[in-house]
Amino acid sequence: MTTQETQTSAGPAILDFPTGFVWGAATSAYQIEGAVSADGRGTSIWDTFVSRPGRVLNGEHADLAVDHYHRYRDDVKLMAELGLKAYRFSVSWPRIQPDGKGRINQSGLDFYRRLTDELLDHGVDPWLTLYHWDLPQALEEAGGWPSRDTALRFADYAATMHDALGDRVRHWSTVNEPWCAAFLGYASGEHAPGRREPAQAVRAAHHLNLAHGLAVRAMRAQGKDTQIGGCVNLYAITPETGSPADLDAARRIDGLQNRFFLDALLKGRYPQDVLEDLRAVGELDFIRDGDMETISAPLDLLLVNYYSRFTVSGTPGGAASAAAAPTDSGSPWVGSEHVSFVNAGRPVTSMGWEIDDSGLLEILTWVAREYPAIPMVISENGAAFDDELTAEDAVHDGDRLAYFDAHLGACHAAIMAGVPLRGYFAWSLMDNFEWAWGYGKRFGLVYVDRETLRRIPKDSALWYAETIKAGGLRVPAE
Numbered sequence: 001m002t003t004q005e006t007q008t009s010a011g012p013a014i015l016d017f018p019t020g021f022v023w024g025a026a027t028s029a030y031q032i033e034g035a036v037s038a039d040g041r042g043t044s045i046w047d048t049f050v051s052r053p054g055r056v057l058n059g060e061h062a063d064l065a066v067d068h069y070h071r072y073r074d075d076v077k078l079m080a081e082l083g084l085k086a087y088r089f090s091v092s093w094p095r096i097q098p099d100g101k102g103r104i105n106q107s108g109l110d111f112y113r114r115l116t117d118e119l120l121d122h123g124v125d126p127w128l129t130l131y132h133w134d135l136p137q138a139l140e141e142a143g144g145w146p147s148r149d150t151a152l153r154f155a156d157y158a159a160t161m162h163d164a165l166g167d168r169v170r171h172w173s174t175v176n177e178p179w180c181a182a183f184l185g186y187a188s189g190e191h192a193p194g195r196r197e198p199a200q201a202v203r204a205a206h207h208l209n210l211a212h213g214l215a216v217r218a219m220r221a222q223g224k225d226t227q228i229g230g231c232v233n234l235y236a237i238t239p240e241t242g243s244p245a246d247l248d249a250a251r252r253i254d255g256l257q258n259r260f261f262l263d264a265l266l267k268g269r270y271p272q273d274v275l276e277d278l279r280a281v282g283e284l285d286f287i288r289d290g291d292m293e294t295i296s297a298p299l300d301l302l303l304v305n306y307y308s309r310f311t312v313s314g315t316p317g318g319a320a321s322a323a324a325a326p327t328d329s330g331s332p333w334v335g336s337e338h339v340s341f342v343n344a345g346r347p348v349t350s351m352g353w354e355i356d357d358s359g360l361l362e363i364l365t366w367v368a369r370e371y372p373a374i375p376m377v378i379s380e381n382g383a384a385f386d387d388e389l390t391a392e393d394a395v396h397d398g399d400r401l402a403y404f405d406a407h408l409g410a411c412h413a414a415i416m417a418g419v420p421l422r423g424y425f426a427w428s429l430m431d432n433f434e435w436a437w438g439y440g441k442r443f444g445l446v447y448v449d450r451e452t453l454r455r456i457p458k459d460s461a462l463w464y465a466e467t468i469k470a471g472g473l474r475v476p477a478e
Contacts, residue, residue, distance in 0.1 A: 013475040015412050022125070022423025023468040024086030025079070025445060026380055028132035028176070030062055031432040033092060035069035039107035042098025044134035045144075045185075049192035057326045060438030066430060066448050072115050075455070078446065079429065080122035082461055083468040087124050088379060088425045089115070090132035090176065093157055100136030101153045109164055116168050127171040127379075127425075129231065130158050130215065133181050133191065140193050145182065145204035148286070151211035158215035159222070166224035173303050173379070174215045177233040178208035179257060183332035190329040190436055198334040199282035206287055209264045213294035220297070229301030231379055232261045234367070236309040236359030240342045245314030252277055252336040253312050266371045268296035277335040301422070302367070303379035306407075309359035311344040323352035326437045349383040349403075350441055357406035364414040364421060375420045381407050382427035384434070384441040387458065395447045395458035404460060408473055426464060430455060 030046050050061040068075055079087055093100065095108035112128075119126045131154065139150050154175075162172065175181065184191035187201035195201075212230050219228055237254040239246035255274035263271050269292055275284060308323075316338045323341065331337040346354040364376065383403040387395050404426060415421050431444035439450060445461035448454070457465075467473060 014470050014472040015409070015475060016472040017412065018415065020422075021471075022086045022377065022425075023464075024084055024088055024125075024127065024423065024425040025082075025429040025464075026088035026425040026427050027068070027429050027432065028090045028129070029092040029095070030065070030090075030132065030134045031428075031434070032066050032068040032430070034063060034065040034067045036063050038069060039095075039111070040098060040105040041092065041108060042094035042100075042105075043137040044092070044094045045137055045140045045192040046134050048137050048140075049194050052194070054327060055194060056436050057438040057440060060433070062433040065433050067453055069111065071453070073118055075430070076115070076118045076122050076124065078455060078457070079119075079124050082445070082457065082465045084124055085468065086127055086171075086423065086425070087119055087429070088127040088129060088173075090129040090134075091161060092134055093131060094134065094136040096160065097136060097157055098138075100139035100150075101156065104160060109160075112161075112165065116165055120168060125171070126169045127173070128161070128165065128169045129173045129176050130154075130161060131174065131181075131211075132176040133185070135193075144186070144193060144195075145207050146186065146197075146200040148207055148210070151207045151214055154211035155214035155218045159218040162219040162222055162224065162226070166219070166222060166226050169226070171227050171229070171301070172219065173229045173231045173301075174212040175208050176231045177305060178205060178212070178261060179233055181208055183256075183334060187334050188325065188329040188332040190325045190327065190332070196330045201332075201334055202278050202281060202284070203286050205260065206291070209261065209295045210291055212265070213291075213297050216297040216299070217294065227300035229299055229303045229377070230265045231303035231305065232258075232265070233305040233307075233380075234258050234262075234363045235306075236356065236362045238309060238311045238344070240311055240313040240344075243314070246312065247314075249312040249314035249336070249339040253310055253333065253339060256333060256336065257310075262367065262371060264292065264295045265299065266296065266302070266374065268292045280335045299374060302374045302376045304363070304367070304376055305380035305427075306360045306363060306378060307381065307383075308353040309344075309346075309356040311342045311354075313340040313342050314338070316340060323348075323354075349399075350386050351384050351437075353383070355383065355403060355406075357403075357410040360407055361410040361413050361417075364411075364419045365417055368414075368417075368419045373420065375422045377423040377425070378407075378411060378421070379425050380427040381424065382443050384443045387431075387442045387447060389447055389449065389456065393456055395456060397458045397460050400458070401460040401463050404464060405473060408467070412473065
């Protein structure tokens, strides 16, 4: 596939993306569905987490979220009107297996069948993610992700979903951002289940990787014509200075955030330096013979989530980054708690995350250079800003539009550099429940009125629709 710059009949030059490039948007089940007690759905760790005082900003919860469970037909119609070619969504595990094992809840399975059929009827390709952090509470009570048995239960669940929908859903991913599930869930406590147990977080990280590998094996065994990928959230990492302490800090954070997961999935091993860092909190005897072979089962795709760059210092208490947890939490950086995250002076989103599209190009070219060749897709990329709805029912989110434009420009540059990038999913389709931040942070292409749940496409959504229609980015006039 090749890209080029073309002149359109309307005049502006277009940075063309390859034929067949996937233009999509993404969501996750717990953030949008609501209906947490409907039709036999079981309790998830997030249902339990949000019920505890002080866990979520302003005491907000996702019992209703944006009611996608009941409004999915209108939401799919909106996707089609925006010209989306693909939609990445996740399945609520407790909606399928209320206890995380055993009995299948047919009503829950039927919901995802209806959603899939609705997408296909509107010409939108479904991309299904099996796990986006909503572990059945019963499995957490049995040990959660630090327990090896949870990985085995996940493989059973994956096989159930793949058997039910593998004839209509072609693209599958296993665990979304295992770093977050492990280290925000079990080390810092910022995310469900809210535990602060560093040694258990390391076990959880390995078992999340193992769950991925076991699920790939289980789905492959069914012999269906599907493409399966793993999903990681990657950051460009920069030391604040060239001092040995800062260089070591960059090595540590790159190791735990990026290489621990990429090396496991694509090279069948954990980085030795990261294992040494982690031994400071406990033995690693939970990594069993054969695990790494299972984890590194061949993949069709690597899904990459990218939001920002980290600038780090090995000096504790250095210049603090603007990004912070919304509620009281510990450090997720197991074995490297002394590392400081530094605000390097770039513009930031309302999350406090620095905006740096060059980091996306850096990450994509690094993965292509350092790891075995694999097609890649940007499965999440987006920004939260303080959007306001005008009296004319418009949202003029120029900052978000510029964010998408710059990051898609980085994607184009990566493709021109030879990176096998096959698609891009904007995060998120619509404003939703932003985990411990509640509803105060808006990431959506589509504005959701909190009082009425009415959906209003923002300027960025209209721009994205035009970009998809053109098959590329308009080049600014010189």
